[in-house]
Amino acid sequence: MKRLSKKGLFKKKLSDKERYILSSLLFLFIAAVLLTWFLEYRYFLNDMFRVWSFVIGSPLVFLFNAFLMWLLLIFIWGIIGSPIITAGASWILLIIITYIHIKKYYSRQTPLLPEDFQLASQASTLTKFVDYGSIVRMIVACILVVFLTILLYRFAAKKFNLIRNWKTEGFLQKHAIWMRVLIVALAGGAFFMCTDFVRHHDGTRYEDIPVLGTHFTAWNQNRNYDDNGFILGFLYNFQKLQLNEPDIYSESKIQKIKSEYDAEAEEKNLNRKDVSKEDVNVVIILNESFYDPGVEFNGVKFEDYYSHKGGDVLPNLHKLQNKYPSGLMYSLDYGGGTANIEFETFTSLTNYWTNTVPYTALVPKAGQIPSLAQMLKEKGYKTTAIHPFNGGMYKRNISLANEGFDTFITENEMDYKEHDGNSEYINDRSAYQQLLKVLKDSDEKQMIGLITMQNHTPYNAENYDKTDFEVTAEDIDEQKKSDIEIYYQSLHTSDQYLGEFIGELDKLNEKVVVLFYGDHSAGLFDNVNSHEEKAVRDLSRVTPYFIYSNYNSGFRGKKTLPTTTPNCMVNTMLNGLNWQKDSLYYLVDKVCAAEPILTATYLEGREINMADVLDDYELATYDILGGKKYWMQK
Numbered sequence: 129m130k131r132l133s134k135k136g137l138f139k140k141k142l143s144d145k146e147r148y149i150l151s152s153l154l155f156l157f158i159a160a161v162l163l164t165w166f167l168e169y170r171y172f173l174n175d176m177f178r179v180w181s182f183v184i185g186s187p188l189v190f191l192f193n194a195f196l197m198w199l200l201l202i203f204i205w206g207i208i209g210s211p212i213i214t215a216g217a218s219w220i221l222l223i224i225i226t227y228i229h230i231k232k233y234y235s236r237q238t239p240l241l242p243e244d245f246q247l248a249s250q251a252s253t254l255t256k257f258v259d260y261g262s263i264v265r266m267i268v269a270c271i272l273v274v275f276l277t278i279l280l281y282r283f284a285a286k287k288f289n290l291i292r293n294w295k296t297e298g299f300l301q302k303h304a305i306w307m308r309v310l311i312v313a314l315a316g317g318a319f320f321m322c323t324d325f326v327r328h329h330d331g332t333r334y335e336d337i338p339v340l341g342t343h344f345t346a347w348n349q350n351r352n353y354d355d356n357g358f359i360l361g362f363l364y365n366f367q368k369l370q371l372n373e374p375d376i377y378s379e380s381k382i383q384k385i386k387s388e389y390d391a392e393a394e395e396k397n398l399n400r401k402d403v404s405k406e407d408v409n410v411v412i413i414l415n416e417s418f419y420d421p422g423v424e425f426n427g428v429k430f431e432d433y434y435s436h437k438g439g440d441v442l443p444n445l446h447k448l449q450n451k452y453p454s455g456l457m458y459s460l461d462y463g464g465g466t467a468n469i470e471f472e473t474f475t476s477l478t479n480y481w482t483n484t485v486p487y488t489a490l491v492p493k494a495g496q497i498p499s500l501a502q503m504l505k506e507k508g509y510k511t512t513a514i515h516p517f518n519g520g521m522y523k524r525n526i527s528l529a530n531e532g533f534d535t536f537i538t539e540n541e542m543d544y545k546e547h548d549g550n551s552e553y554i555n556d557r558s559a560y561q562q563l564l565k566v567l568k569d570s571d572e573k574q575m576i577g578l579i580t581m582q583n584h585t586p587y588n589a590e591n592y593d594k595t596d597f598e599v600t601a602e603d604i605d606e607q608k609k610s611d612i613e614i615y616y617q618s619l620h621t622s623d624q625y626l627g628e629f630i631g632e633l634d635k636l637n638e639k640v641v642v643l644f645y646g647d648h649s650a651g652l653f654d655n656v657n658s659h660e661e662k663a664v665r666d667l668s669r670v671t672p673y674f675i676y677s678n679y680n681s682g683f684r685g686k687k688t689l690p691t692t693t694p695n696c697m698v699n700t701m702l703n704g705l706n707w708q709k710d711s712l713y714y715l716v717d718k719v720c721a722a723e724p725i726l727t728a729t730y731l732e733g734r735e736i737n738m739a740d741v742l743d744d745y746e747l748a749t750y751d752i753l754g755g756k757k758y759w760m761q762k
Contacts, residue, residue, distance in 0.1 A: 144293055151289035152211040153202070159215040160198035163222060164190065164359070167197075170226030171358045173233065186355070188340050193357040199319040206311030211290050216277030220270045227266045229358075237463050237651045237658070239353045241365050243485045259586075326363045350658075371482055371490065371754035374747055382751050382758040385744045389711035397708040404507040406707065408639040408679070409567060410575045412500070412698070414470050415556070417583035417615075418622060418646030418671060420445065425456060425670045425691075428663045433655050434604075434612065438597035441616050444627030445672060453704060454674035455689030457697060458725045462668050463585075463651020467522035470579060470647065472694035474531050475499045476716045477749050480726050480736075490753045491527040496760070497752050500698050501532035503710050504575040510534065512566050515579045516542055516554035524579075533577065537562065548621055550590040553581040556622045560629035567638065582622050585650060587614040596620060601655070608652060615650050633678050641681060643701050645673035645694075662732065669729065675701050682706065693727050696720040712748070712759075719745045 142150070165179065168190070172178040183190045205214040229240035285291045325337070326344075335344040344364055345352045353361035421441050423430045440446065448454070460468050460479060467487040468479050475497060479486060491497065501511045512535040519525040519538035528536055539545065543565060544558035559580045566576055589610060597616040599609045626644070633640050649668055651657075657668035670691065677684055683704035690700065699716045702709045718741040719726070726736065736742060751759050 144289075147289045148292055152205065155211050155288065155290055156201040156205060156214065157198050159211075159218075160201050161194045163201075163215070163218060164194040164197045164357075166219070167222055167226065167358050168193075170222070171229060171239065171353065173230060182354070182357070186340075186342060186357075189342050189355070189357055189360070192340055193359045196319065196323065196359050196363075199315050199322070202315035203312055203319065206308045206315060209292075209308060210281070210285075212277060212281045212285055216273055216280075219273050219277075223266060223269050223273065227262070231262070232464075234651070237350070237654065238461075239349055239358070239361065241349065242362060243365070243489065323363050326360055327366045371484070371750060373755070374750055376743070377747055377750060377755060379756065379758050382747060382755075383761075385715075385747060386711065386759055389714045392714045393709065393711040396714065400706050400708040403504065403707045403709075407573055408641055408681075409573055410500070410504060410509070411563065411567075411640060411642040412473065412575075412577045413563075413642060413644045414466070414473065414577075414579045415583070415622065415626075415644065415646050416466060416580045417585070417648060417650050419619065419649035420646075420672050421616065421619070422446070423456070423667065423670055423672070425666055426663050428667055430656065430667045433601065433659075433664070433667070434653060435600045436597050436613075436616065437600055438616075441597060441620050442623040442672075444623045444630070445674075447627075448630065448674055448676065449672070450686050452674050452676045452684060453687040453689050454672065456670040456691045457645050457673045458666070458691055458693050458727065458730055459648040459669045459671055460693065460727050460729070461648050462657050462729075463648060466579070466647045467524070469694045471527075473643075473645070473697055474501065474577060476695050476698055476713060477752065478693075478695045478719075478726055478745065480728065481746050481749060482753060483728075485522070486753060487522040487524065487527040491530050492523050494530060494753050495757070496530055496532070498710065498712050498759070499531040501575055501577065503532075505532050505534070508573065509575045510570060510572045511575045511577075512537065513577045513579070514542075514559065514562055514566070515539075515581070516545075516559050516562075517581045528577070537566070548582070548618070549592045550588070551582070551618075553584055556580050556582045556625040557628065560625060560632075564629070564632055567636070567640070580622075582625075583615070583618050583650070587611045587618065587650070587652075589614060592617045603655065608654075612650075612652050615652060630676060633676070636678060639679040639681075640677065641683075641701070641705065642676040643673065643697060644676065645697065646671035647694075666730070673697060675704060677705075690720075690724055692720060692724045693730075695726060696724060715741065715744060715748065 165183070168182055169176065169179045172182070201211075201214055201218055204218060205211050208214050208217065225240065228244070232238065232240055232244065286293070337343055340356075342355055344356065349361065349365065352364060356364070421430055421434065421436065459465070460472070467485060471477070471486045471491070472479060476499075477486075477497075482490060484490065496502065501509075501513075505511050511533045513524070513528045513533040514537045515521075515524060516539050519536055519540070525536060525538075539554060542554065542558065542562050544561040545554050546558040547553065548555045559578055559582070563576055563578050567574060591614055595613045595617045597613055597620070599612050599616075601609075604612070633642070648671060653668050656664050659665050673689070675683065675689070683701075683706075690696070692700070696716065696719075699709075699713050699720060702713060703717070722737050722739055722741055725731075748759055751757060
């Protein structure tokens with residue numbers, strides 16, 4: 129047999145199949161680099177300078193992102209069968225994904241995360257939050273990509289060996305099924321192997337990746353995406369979609385913790401008022417995006433960064449703060465995350481370890497869970513939730529029922545539906561009128577949870593005929609100034625309606641206690657939220673809360689309440705009223721003493737004080753939301 133020399137070996141002519149495979153791999157690699165660059169360009173909000181700074185400053189990170197993109201393209205190529213169509217379809221997908229990212233970033237100043245796709249089933253309710261002009265532009269861009277893909281396929285595919293042109297017989301051979309299955313398996317396997325270190329990590333605040341010359345930052349996803357690129361940043365957050373079982377979780381451990389706090393509750397409740405004998409209505413009000421532009425926190429004033437003319441934006445709030453116990457809530461999020469904050473408030477559990485969207489990922493399948501509504505319902509209260517918007521948003525229609533609310537009134541069932549100007553949302557006046565109607569229509573004592581919508585983004589100039597507040601800070605562009613001025617006007621009218629509501633409660637013969645709070649600020653204040661000093665950044669996170677009562681509850685008068693995260697606020701109210709409470713709240717007592725502000729954004733690089741009580745809290749949270757629910761067993 130004639131043997132080929134090394135020289136002859138290298139001169140051997142490649143077969144059509146080999147040329148197709150090599151040409152396709154090369155084409156997809158070039159496409160991967162370009163698409164990765166496009167992805168970063170869109171992530172950085174079309175800022176070319178920031179893209180090049182990332183590419184030049186972190187070349188290994190960029191190339192690794194491009195390598196992962198290449199594996200993804202190869203995987204899709206194996207399914208579709210054409211490298212050109214693969215590139216075109218992937219480009220369209222990235223246009224859509226980055227469009228969603230940009231819209232989210234402009235409203236909340238945070239990047240697109242895996243858990244955001246849990247809301248995909250509620251896309252129809254989200255369309256109110258985007259303008260149709262931008263959707264049209266996105267569709268036009270996708271059509272152009274389709275046109276370019278067709279041109280490339282027709283005029284260049286054959287020339288560059290990007291079409292299968294070898295002769296075959298039979299369906300499997302003609303469509304190269306076995307080759308494509310192999311490609312999918314190899315590319316998919318390689319992708320999962322190469323990203324295992326990203327998708328599975330120990331959750332430490334910083335995690336060095338020496339081989340890439342970078343590190344992951346658990347508590348700040350803006351920095352994480354900036355440093356590591358969109359693909360690595362996105363993959364890093366996949367771990368948040370699963371609730372990891374703590375190492376020491378067991379039935380005996382939960383029963384031991386529960387029995388300890390059951391005993392404490394039995395002892396301490398002897399010296400507290402029996403809620404079942406208290407003829408008092410309880411109201412919890414989450415006011416959407418309610419923020420105080422006059423706030424001062426840790427000696428830093430918000431007005432120093434966002435000065436304005438026109439006087440006090442929230443005069444009624446400030447009067448109430450001088451008459452009733454009040455404080456600051458450190459929000460879990462900036463510019464959004466309402467459902468997570470609402471979850472913590474109603475349940476007194478924490479999202480610190482679950483680090484997901486409990487209303488969409490955990491609560492619907494958890495069944496009945498402990499909450500203020502559950503506790504009061506067991507003591508004879510009628511429970512009602514009110515939300516002047518779509519009831520399916522964040523799966524509230526399921527989650528609120530699991531929290532113990534027997535009735536859920538949405539925009540469809542409301543009797544009052546007034547809007548301010550051209551705002552698309554039912555205003556706070558109507559929300560309060562609905563709440564008052566529920567109170568007056570029943571002789572039973574009630575627990576009512578209200579989640580308002582008036583101050584929700586977008587802040588369009590058409591919402592109000594005029595604005596009373598002019599932003600005078602100089603380093604803000606005109607569009608952002610306009611948005612802030614509309615937001616302030618919305619806050620001002622919201623404050624007016626709050627004053628009217630409290631005035632109506634003052635006239636009621638029925639006893640009422642109200643926990644009122646703002647869930648987060650609007651995502652308009654980049655100058656503080658992105659500031660290099662943490663004390664300034666914190667300004668974008670603190671919102672007001674107060675506890676009102678229209679009777680001599682023993683918890684009235686001006687008093688400064690602790691700055692805390694939402695998980696502690698209901699417990700603060702129960703303690704102030706000296707009411708009997710379930711054992712979970714005695715655990716929360718100790719948690720809030722150890723870590724009154726339990727959120728990664730506040731803690732940043734600091735590890736929490738994992739004393740026994742924090743271990744107990746983590747175990748209880750896991751057991752109730754993702755475990756066997758031993759805590760719920762009598």
